[in-house]
Amino acid sequence: MNPNAGIPVTLFPSARGYRGSAVLALSACMLLSSCASVGPPTVKRDRFDYVVAISDSVKRQTLLNLVKTRYLDSPVYMDIESVISQYAIEGELGFEFAPSFSDNNLLLGKGTYADRPTITYGPLTGEKYSRSLLKPLPISGVFLMLQSGYPADLILHVCIQTINGIDNQRTGSLSATPADPRFAEALVLMRDLQASGGLYYRIEPGEEKRDVKVVFRPPASRDAREKSERLKQLLGLDAKASVFSVVFGAEGKTGTEIGVLTRSMSQITMEYAADIDVPQTDVSEGRVRATRAPSTGGDAVASHLIRVHNGSTAPDDAHVAVSYRGHWYWVADTDLISKASLQFMMMLFSFTERGSAERQAPVITVPTY
Numbered sequence: 001m002n003p004n005a006g007i008p009v010t011l012f013p014s015a016r017g018y019r020g021s022a023v024l025a026l027s028a029c030m031l032l033s034s035c036a037s038v039g040p041p042t043v044k045r046d047r048f049d050y051v052v053a054i055s056d057s058v059k060r061q062t063l064l065n066l067v068k069t070r071y072l073d074s075p076v077y078m079d080i081e082s083v084i085s086q087y088a089i090e091g092e093l094g095f096e097f098a099p100s101f102s103d104n105n106l107l108l109g110k111g112t113y114a115d116r117p118t119i120t121y122g123p124l125t126g127e128k129y130s131r132s133l134l135k136p137l138p139i140s141g142v143f144l145m146l147q148s149g150y151p152a153d154l155i156l157h158v159c160i161q162t163i164n165g166i167d168n169q170r171t172g173s174l175s176a177t178p179a180d181p182r183f184a185e186a187l188v189l190m191r192d193l194q195a196s197g198g199l200y201y202r203i204e205p206g207e208e209k210r211d212v213k214v215v216f217r218p219p220a221s222r223d224a225r226e227k228s229e230r231l232k233q234l235l236g237l238d239a240k241a242s243v244f245s246v247v248f249g250a251e252g253k254t255g256t257e258i259g260v261l262t263r264s265m266s267q268i269t270m271e272y273a274a275d276i277d278v279p280q281t282d283v284s285e286g287r288v289r290a291t292r293a294p295s296t297g298g299d300a301v302a303s304h305l306i307r308v309h310n311g312s313t314a315p316d317d318a319h320v321a322v323s324y325r326g327h328w329y330w331v332a333d334t335d336l337i338s339k340a341s342l343q344f345m346m347m348l349f350s351f352t353e354r355g356s357a358e359r360q361a362p363v364i365t366v367p368t369y
Contacts, residue, residue, distance in 0.1 A: 063320050069273040158344070163260050189227050212245070246260055308338070
């Protein structure tokens with residue numbers, strides 16, 4: 001049915017006499033007025049329908065951009081800036097009287113229904129693109145996740161490029177370098193000390209930015225003491241100090257500072273993309289590099305951050321799937337690790353800036369009926 005159509009109908013073609021027509025008209029008016037408010041019932045339906053649709057769209061966009069990055073293609077990000085739905089129901093009643101109020105009196109009605117959803121998209125370009133994808137993640141955001149209980153080896157393996165002069169693995173379009181073995185060892189020590197309560201993170205408000213502290217508790221056991229001493233040795237820290245400031249940089253300037261270089265979302269995207277399985281024919285034809293072999297450093301997390309499968313046909317049961325260059329790529333719905341890794345990557349976007357602070361959201365007035 002055309003949602004904007006106005007359809008005149010003859011409701012009561014044989015209403016007998018003026019009095020009968022008046023009664024029927026009054027009844028029809030009451031009926032139309034009782035059905036006029038369509039707003040409240042749409043909240044339950046529209047809100048959750050849009051949540052599901054937007055969630056699926058974001059997952060597919062994220063996976064597609066990972067695959068495009070794997071093929072050295074340019075990723076494109078399109079934000080949904082606003083969703084507005086307008087509904088309207090209008091009704092009209094009219095009388096057509098025959099001479100002398102004969103049996104040919106007619107009661108006429110017309111109804112109009114309108115559904116006008118408006119969805120606004122905004123591509124990431126210019127300054128907005130650089131802020132979202134090229135700017136390094138804020139140190140406070142990374143360590144806030146550690147403070148919330150996320151394991152240090154996972155968070156730092158994904159989000160950190162260098163910690164006090166020790167480099168993580170690097171994936172680039174022209175060259176790639178493996179991680180310094182000391183990096184993996186440091187992550188394992190931080191994870192173990194965090195789990196045992198020997199190490200915690202403190203975020204303190206500052207005048208311009210939040211100050212991040214790494215605090216060593218007095219060791220409760222010989223094992224905890226040995227791990228604390230080894231971690232301080234690896235990072236070149238003052239062995240007698242217990243509180244260290246985290247600063248942005250390749251290295252700290254003093255023995256009580258920990259220099260950290262965080263990755264940008266563009267770098268993180270390249271790290272994720274390097275683990276995507278691609279068709280062997282594309283590798284042999286020189287269209288894409290071979291998938292890097294999984295490797296581990298001691299007990300550190302494996303280099304494979306996500307497992308993305310590929311095939312010539314669409315999968316029957318996938319968490320998310322996209323088509324690119326004539327092939328399908330997907331994350332299996334039974335692969336809990338890859339699903340969690342994809343969710344974590346999408347969560348990292350919340351720590352990136354979306355435009356300047358001065359920009360205000362538009363004020364929109366929506367008519368109600």
